[in-house]
Amino acid sequence: MKIDLVPFDLRYADAIADIEKDSFSDPWSKEAFISSVTSPFTDITVALFYEGSVPTVCGYSVTVSLPPECEILNIAVARDQRRKGIAELLIQDIAERASKNGCDTLMLEVRISNLAARALYEKLGFEAVGIRKAYYRYPIEDAILMDKRL
Template identity: 55%
Template sequence: MKFDIRYFDPVFLDEVSEIENRSFSVPWSKTSFEDSLKNPLIDFYVAVTESEEGKTSVAGYILTLTVSPECEILNIAVSPEFRRKGIAEGLLNFVFEKAAEKRCDTLMLEVRESNFAARSLYEKLGFYAVGRRKGYYTNPIEDAILMDKSLS
């Protein structure tokens, strides 16, 4: 499906927050998203689609924290209506390019052990499990699987 990737703008905040609330049992608050904008090490991108009538909607988003040579995926979600259309894959491929431009050699992330969709996505794109953080997540309590991807 066709979408543009843009740098986050506050006009997108309500839509991002709605996707976040529909995607996670412990969602980030609007303030967390706003605070991320104050951190120069964080990049925040949104995938924007346009309907035939010309109405734009946020379909998904991704936030990364870059401390070269490492880049961490802090958050990624796609609106339930737009899932399984390649949007997360597009956002991640975009971030891989940006990370390479910033001379990163490793991408890192954490994922709930039971999050089959996300783990399948990451494995498809070359991430592999490198560790586990016991009881890292709440609601419900669950381990995090730590995954890395090498860019070199």
């Protein structure tokens, strides 16, 4: 399956919000995605696959880049497209762009109970560097702070 990574566009906002709702217990709203791209430091990258010539959104990432650090604020893949390497592709792309922008570290927070995401980050070389107590709501849960040197 060929995946294209493209910058955020308003026409993808509904599909992103649907994946987000299905992926998180405390999802971002569609408006939160739209307003986040108004910041010059924030990027949303959208993963698309094609059925014929029609693009379907299958994942996305949101990053904020403030050299020397780039933070992954959000990443998700449509439930029916998981375990096909799409998140790995998104993170490789983030790492390449962050490096070009002068960043030397990628960082993120992840729920302690999110074993799939933790396995993903560990596979890609992220290391746990701290705990943020009660960082998340709905349900309240600690975050593991992870980073990766580029």
